Amino acid sequence: MKYVIIGASAAGVNGAENLRRLDKTAEIIMISEDSHIYSRCILHHYIGEIRNIKQLNFVSEDFFEKNNINWIKNKKVIMLDENNKILTLNDNSKITFDKLLISSGSSPFIPPIENLRGAENVVGLKTLEDCSAIIELGKKAKNIVVIGAGLIGMDAISGLLHNKEINANLSLIEMSNRLLPLQLDKISSKIYEEKLIENKVNLYLSSKVLKANLNNENLIESLTLEGDLTIPCDLIVVATGIKSNTDFLQNTKVEFDRKGLIFNEKGETNIKDIYGAGDVSGRGPIWSVAVKEGIIATSNMVGIERVMDDFFVCKSTMNFFGIPTLSLGDQSLYENTEGIIIEISENENSYKKIAHKDGYIYGAIIQGDLEYTGVLTQLIRLDVDISKVKKSIFNIDYSDFFHLDANCEFQY
Numbered sequence: 001m002k003y004v005i006i007g008a009s010a011a012g013v014n015g016a017e018n019l020r021r022l023d024k025t026a027e028i029i030m031i032s033e034d035s036h037i038y039s040r041c042i043l044h045h046y047i048g049e050i051r052n053i054k055q056l057n058f059v060s061e062d063f064f065e066k067n068n069i070n071w072i073k074n075k076k077v078i079m080l081d082e083n084n085k086i087l088t089l090n091d092n093s094k095i096t097f098d099k100l101l102i103s104s105g106s107s108p109f110i111p112p113i114e115n116l117r118g119a120e121n122v123v124g125l126k127t128l129e130d131c132s133a134i135i136e137l138g139k140k141a142k143n144i145v146v147i148g149a150g151l152i153g154m155d156a157i158s159g160l161l162h163n164k165e166i167n168a169n170l171s172l173i174e175m176s177n178r179l180l181p182l183q184l185d186k187i188s189s190k191i192y193e194e195k196l197i198e199n200k201v202n203l204y205l206s207s208k209v210l211k212a213n214l215n216n217e218n219l220i221e222s223l224t225l226e227g228d229l230t231i232p233c234d235l236i237v238v239a240t241g242i243k244s245n246t247d248f249l250q251n252t253k254v255e256f257d258r259k260g261l262i263f264n265e266k267g268e269t270n271i272k273d274i275y276g277a278g279d280v281s282g283r284g285p286i287w288s289v290a291v292k293e294g295i296i297a298t299s300n301m302v303g304i305e306r307v308m309d310d311f312f313v314c315k316s317t318m319n320f321f322g323i324p325t326l327s328l329g330d331q332s333l334y335e336n337t338e339g340i341i342i343e344i345s346e347n348e349n350s351y352k353k354i355a356h357k358d359g360y361i362y363g364a365i366i367q368g369d370l371e372y373t374g375v376l377t378q379l380i381r382l383d384v385d386i387s388k389v390k391k392s393i394f395n396i397d398y399s400d401f402f403h404l405d406a407n408c409e410f411q412y
């Protein structure tokens, strides 16, 4: 059997390792544009020059040798012939396969703002090469602007703040009225807003970039925001979203939509022997989901039936400025859901919020003291009907989980 995997990141690498575990003799080929294995979740440490490339690696040095995996790096898949099971790479070489895993992930989406696309001082944040460009341009810059205060934009700011050789004025522009709008509400955003201001970052919330203004060298020298505000910039880091890497599927019958590749809970696409995993779906772009999907898809590829059963696809933990936060669910969605009950517990050291409806937890934010997240996870995992909890939900502790009724129902 010949397995080919497109992508060498969370889904691809974990998928390849699982394949080898389950099939000791198969031929396994992994193809990637990346020429290093690294975790994108800690790229800000690379920008901050706290970690080098080696320290971003999440596999052992002998990973490929040990697992007998042939890694074709620094090559791009440009075409798929699904009928004859052949991939074409950008050097025109052809690779055949019996079964294929598409885990080609995503790339930064640069919004269609006048003059923004194509300017040389505009960089996304997804790869090591992006980080190198940010460091190189950042060291020369007087003014750096990050557009988008989601997880990637916040990582960009953290990295820039940590790099001692980058002394530019930093600005962060966000359309929403708060930082990390998918993960945080206004209260939990506030603590990070204060930290940014303390660190002299110019914060523009509820602000929209209307236009980028070019100088005669075709570089962007300023951005015009709504409200006729113009801010200077020598480097712009765009963190406004991602788009799935599905270009090579354009002329195939493999199904994908506006978000990305379509595959079921087993990782199967609409074409036999072609599977998908990770960010390429454009749904729930987080590391742990990509890892799990890579393992599940490759298990099904070798004939071991497994399905994806994660309890929350929108799940983020962050630790900006040493303040940890766990966010479950898409905060911007559930706030407007009719009938939602919000429970809040707040003190000096922590902020806890749970949103539920009909006993089902739609989302939660735990900030500061994360001890409660263990209990919360149990409530979700054990499918506890929140509306039946007889004490304050925030006072539940592990001992409550031993209170079983004769019929095995939990009692509080």
Ligand SMILES: Cc1cc2nc3c(=O)[nH]c(=O)nc-3n(C[C@H](O)[C@H](O)[C@H](O)COP(=O)(O)OP(=O)(O)OC[C@H]3O[C@@H](n4cnc5c(N)ncnc54)[C@H](O)[C@@H]3O)c2cc1C
Pocket (backbone or CB within 6 Å): 006, 007, 008, 009, 010, 011, 012, 031, 032, 033, 034, 039, 040, 041, 042, 043, 044, 075, 076, 077, 078, 103, 104, 105, 106, 107, 125, 126, 127, 151, 152, 155, 245, 248, 277, 278, 279, 280, 285, 286, 287, 288, 290, 317
């Ligand atoms: C800056 C940053 C910070 C993040 N922080 C967090 C975090 O704190 N927590 C969290 O859960 N998630 C975080 N994420 C998201 C997380 O990194 C992704 O969910 C995860 O990397 C997805 O893995 P993947 O394998 O699906 O795809 P990707 O990581 O996108 O990798 C895609 C792979 O496919 C290759 N590829 C793409 N197209 C082709 C092609 N045509 N031919 C050959 N190879 C190709 C690429 O070279 C790459 O190896 C962060 C992402 C970024 C960018």
